[in-house]
Amino acid sequence: MQPPLPKKLILASSSPRRAEILTTVGWTFEAKTAGIDESRKPNELPHDYVQRLAREKAEAVAALYEEGVVLGADTTVVVGEHLLGQPVDDDDARRMLQLLQGKWHDVLTGVALVQINGQTVVEYERSRVRFAEMTAKEIEWYVATGEPQGKAGAYAIQGKAALFIEEISGDYFNIVGLPIRLVYELARTINSTI
Numbered sequence: 202m203q204p205p206l207p208k209k210l211i212l213a214s215s216s217p218r219r220a221e222i223l224t225t226v227g228w229t230f231e232a233k234t235a236g237i238d239e240s241r242k243p244n245e246l247p248h249d250y251v252q253r254l255a256r257e258k259a260e261a262v263a264a265l266y267e268e269g270v271v272l273g274a275d276t277t278v279v280v281g282e283h284l285l286g287q288p289v290d291d292d293d294a295r296r297m298l299q300l301l302q303g304k305w306h307d308v309l310t311g312v313a314l315v316q317i318n319g320q321t322v323v324e325y326e327r328s329r330v331r332f333a334e335m336t337a338k339e340i341e342w343y344v345a346t347g348e349p350q351g352k353a354g355a356y357a358i359q360g361k362a363a364l365f366i367e368e369i370s371g372d373y374f375n376i377v378g379l380p381i382r383l384v385y386e387l388a389r390t391i392n393s394t395i
Contacts (some may be wrong), residue, residue, distance in 0.1 A: 213262035218359070219274060219379040226381055235250060235261040235273065239286070247284055251275045251311030252323050259315040266317055270391065273313040276378050278354030280306035285354040294349035295340055303334040303367075306375045308354070314387045322387045326380035328371030330358070330383030335365055353378075 205212035210230040211221060223230055235258035241250050259273030278285040280300050286292035308330060313323040335343075343362065349355035358369075358376045372380045 206370060211262055211266060211271045212271050213258040213271050213273040216274075216378055218357075218377050222374055222377065222379045222381050226385075229341040230272070233262045233265065233276055235259070239275075241284065247277060247279045247307075247309050248311070248325050248327070250284070251277055251309045252313070253311070255311035255313040256315070256321065256323050259313040259321075262352070263315045263317050267317050268317055269323050270388070271313075271315045271317065274310055274379055276308065276310040276353045276375075278306055278308055280304060280354075287351055288349055288355045291344050291349075294344050294355040297355035298340050298343065298349070301356070302340075302390065303332065305329055305331045306354070308371075310375050310378065310380050312380065312387060314381055314384070314391055316391050320391045322390050324383060324387060326348075326372055326376045326383045328369060328373070328380075328391045329378060330366060330370075331368040332356075333365045333367045339365070 210228060212223065212230045212232045213235045215232060215234045220232060237257045239254055255273040255277035259271040263271040283300055285297050288297055308324055308328045311325045313321065315321045346361055348357050348360050358366055369376065372382060374381045
């Protein structure tokens, strides 16, 4: 018997990692990209930022449908005072990896579920990751793999960057890009109204 889930789930993302996590747990869904401005507002706290973007993505896609539940998510990496989204180029990826190496950092993912013509729930998950010290050659090698592109913080824990991860605390799937346990809890919250 399958847990109670929305009859029609729409993922407001083109992320192959998010799609893979949903598929891994057996959820059926369709994907639709939300084109929104992802700029951070002045003095916006990191956890508010990822929750706002998750909600805006879900709401933008929900406006295109007449029924269903839309899942929006946004992930960012926080190290010290720096918010690290996706690198714009290889130099930006190098800069991010320099900031991360040898330190703990936070990975925050905002999650929003928007029931079309119904309830909206928004929350976030926080995990911690400790990166190993990296030599200049290791950074160059990793950037040259192309893996940092399209990844918050310029790394993929489920990929080659696993070589440099010393320790994690919290939800692994959150670090990949979708805290599936939190998604399930939020789905159960709104499922009583579906």
